[in-house]
Amino acid sequence: MPMYPDHRYELTMPTFTRIAWASDHAREVWEPRLHAVRAASLDLEWMSVEAGIRPCCIATVTPAEMLRLAPRWLSHDLTSHLVDVVNLGPEDGSDAATTGRPVGMRLIVGRLADVKRMVRAVEACDNDTIGLMLGYPPCCTEFFRTVWVEGDMIDTTWPMAAASPGERADEATIQLESAWEANILWRWGGVRPVPSLPCRFDCPGTLSFARALAGVARDNDLGEAMDWTREILSWPIKWSALHGIAEITTPICKISTPTDATGVRYTVEREGTTYPDEGARGLGFPYTSRVAPTGAGRPADVTSA
Numbered sequence: 472m473p474m475y476p477d478h479r480y481e482l483t484m485p486t487f488t489r490i491a492w493a494s495d496h497a498r499e500v501w502e503p504r505l506h507a508v509r510a511a512s513l514d515l516e517w518m519s520v521e522a523g524i525r526p527c528c529i530a531t532v533t534p535a536e537m538l539r540l541a542p543r544w545l546s547h548d549l550t551s552h553l554v555d556v557v558n559l560g561p562e563d564g565s566d567a568a569t570t571g572r573p574v575g576m577r578l579i580v581g582r583l584a585d586v587k588r589m590v591r592a593v594e595a596c597d598n599d600t601i602g603l604m605l606g607y608p609p610c611c612t613e614f615f616r617t618v619w620v621e622g623d624m625i626d627t628t629w630p631m632a633a634a635s636p637g638e639r640a641d642e643a644t645i646q647l648e649s650a651w652e653a654n655i656l657w658r659w660g661g662v663r664p665v666p667s668l669p670c671r672f673d674c675p676g677t678l679s680f681a682r683a684l685a686g687v688a689r690d691n692d693l694g695e696a697m698d699w700t701r702e703i704l705s706w707p708i709k710w711s712a713l714h715g716i717a718e719i720t721t722p723i724c725k726i727s728t729p730t731d732a733t734g735v736r737y738t739v740e741r742e743g744t745t746y747p748d749e750g751a752r753g754l755g756f757p758y759t760s761r762v763a764p765t766g767a768g769r770p771a772d773v774t775s776a
């Protein structure tokens with residue numbers, strides 16, 4: 472039951488989402504940054520409500536964080552409503568420990584009247600109102616209903632790409648470009664421009680939403696994490712799906728995660744505008760991306776190993 476749009480993956484990081492790093496060096500440099508970006512995006516959920524960007528959010532915080540945040544929320548006339556308790560799994564999926572896992576509280580946060588309206592909408596499975604209260608662009612809420620609720624898909628990547636301007640290399644391959652603000656393909660790695668699922672790679676509502684969130688991040692001393700978010704989402708990236716497993720190939724790592732089962736391999740290649748110095752080079756997209764590295768460092772060549 473899709474009661475909480477789009478919060479299936481990034482909150483609990485299911486143990487079957489795997490990250491394989493392109494090199495030890497790439498991991499050394501980028502793993503701490505990914506942690507910082509994920510932490511910042513969780514804070515941005517409620518900070519964007521505090522800033523008046525949207526009426527409500529669904530935030531996941533630990534009990535210790537709740538102690539720290541509750542006075543701040545109260546001072547901004549924000550209240551919270553507990554909807555679920557979730558296990559916060561290991562982010563790289565390498566060790567699904569069964570004991571001692573940190574617990575997160577999933578909360579609706581907003582002003583009292585808005586939280587009440589959101590709770591009623593959740594109870595009624597009213598996705599239009601849920602999307603409205605979460606500040607999601609209406610076109611994306613409609614897309615979510617069509618693809619996720621009615622289409623019963625767990626991965627919106629292909630329908631999103633199919634609705635976007637791009638080149639069809641063949642029936643099952645789409646090549647496109649997009650602003651970083653609508654690049655949602657890093658979401659299984661915890662890096663995303665918006666908490667919603669964009670309807671297209673050029674959705675205007677998503678671009679505005681992402682820019683507003685970036686502004687909130689900068690106003691709250693999260694500028695460095697936002698710079699990394701923008702850089703990561705500017706790299707070329709490939710999503711490829713076959714037999715229920717999606718493989719997301721980035722310059723610095725590959726991510727594997729469940730997707731809708733197909734007997735044919737579907738591929739979306741999103742060209743980038745920058746390439747990390749630590750990124751691998753080799754055969755196939757994105758390693759063959761035409762984009763030059765951001766610095767003078769020579770990228771590792773994965774084909775010569």
Ligand SMILES: [Zn+2]
Pocket residue numbers: 608609610611612669670671674675676677
């Ligand atoms: Zn949209």
